[in-house]
Amino acid sequence: MKIIGGPSSQTLACRVAAEMNILPTVSEFTRFPDDEQYLKISEPIEGEDVVLIQSTATDSDWIMLLQMIDACASAKSIRVVIPYMGYARQDQVFKSGEAVSARAMAKTLTGVDSVWTMNIHKKHTLNHFACPAMDLDASPLIAKYILDLKLNRPLLVAPDKGVEKMVRDMASGLDLECDVFDKTRLSGDTVSIQEKKMDIVGRDVILMDDMIATGGTMAESVKILRTNHAGNVYVACIHPVLARNAVLRLANSGVKDIMATDTLEKIQSRISVAPVIAAELKKLKK
Ligand code: R5P
Numbered sequence: 001m002k003i004i005g006g007p008s009s010q011t012l013a014c015r016v017a018a019e020m021n022i023l024p025t026v027s028e029f030t031r032f033p034d035d036e037q038y039l040k041i042s043e044p045i046e047g048e049d050v051v052l053i054q055s056t057a058t059d060s061d062w063i064m065l066l067q068m069i070d071a072c073a074s075a076k077s078i079r080v081v082i083p084y085m086g087y088a089r090q091d092q093v094f095k096s097g098e099a100v101s102a103r104a105m106a107k108t109l110t111g112v113d114s115v116w117t118m119n120i121h122k123k124h125t126l127n128h129f130a131c132p133a134m135d136l137d138a139s140p141l142i143a144k145y146i147l148d149l150k151l152n153r154p155l156l157v158a159p160d161k162g163v164e165k166m167v168r169d170m171a172s173g174l175d176l177e178c179d180v181f182d183k184t185r186l187s188g189d190t191v192s193i194q195e196k197k198m199d200i201v202g203r204d205v206i207l208m209d210d211m212i213a214t215g216g217t218m219a220e221s222v223k224i225l226r227t228n229h230a231g232n233v234y235v236a237c238i239h240p241v242l243a244r245n246a247v248l249r250l251a252n253s254g255v256k257d258i259m260a261t262d263t264l265e266k267i268q269s270r271i272s273v274a275p276v277i278a279a280e281l282k283k284l285k286k
Pocket of ligand 1: 159160162163188189191209210211212213214215216217218
């Protein structure tokens with residue numbers, strides 16, 4: 001088996017390879033003078049089972065993933081792991097005339113034996129891949145991390161109904177209380193969160209979402225919790241997109257800490273999803 005990390009998931013690929021007790025395969029990624037991307041996999045992969053790991057937060061990341069797949073055309077099998085799949089939030093037509101971006105992107109992956117995503121925004125997107133696709137769940141890793149923090153009467157809160165099930169499952173696994181806010185999106189980076197009576201005075205609260213993009217959802221939620229005299233307020237997510245000034249917005253809202261996984265490699269990505277990916281790879285070997 002060859003573990004090949006793309007530029008956006010180098011550290012994660014190394015961690016998965018370490019879990020599998022193999023060395024990661026080296027690739028070269030550079031750009032031509034006109035800025036087009038260039039990829040060369042530095043080891044022979046003919047007849048090998050290859051695992052390509054590349055998050056697709058940017059258009060360039062997606063193009064690199066297509067190049068990685070193409071470079072592995074002579075492999076025995078190609079498994080693509082997309083820890084964070086960009087464009088997945090436009091998973092349906094919200095307004096007439098729109099593209100279903102998640103479908104458009106999924107359809108570009110050809111010549112692949114299987115795709116694994118991680119906490120993809122909506123599971124039905126998996127049906128748009130031409131090959132078998134499976135979504136892995138990193139939320140138990142975050143749950144364990146939260147448990148180890150030894151917080152004061154912690155309460156887990158979902159900032160909107162879209163992640164309610166994931167957060168309720170985490171809470172029940174930890175034997176913690178859980179609540180959910182009602183969110184209305186006003187624009188790409190602004191939301192309104194409805195005030196709600198909760199038993200939070202002096203308690204530590206963890207807001208948990210699938211991703212933090214502009215930070216608007218979390219910043220508004222944190223403000224409400226702090227106005228209502230919560231103790232320390234933490235935010236946690238699977239995918240730390242942290243676009244634009246999200247980190248500053250969150251700090252300004254009074255958040256104590258930002259906890260995230262390495263599906264996107266940021267300074268906040270302290271919880272590695274490598275064990276989840278490796279566990280699935282080990283099942284294939286049996
Ligand atoms: C939305 O459905 C997602 O679960 C997140 O709540 C959202 O993507 C967060 O975006 P932002 O950080 O820009 O508010």
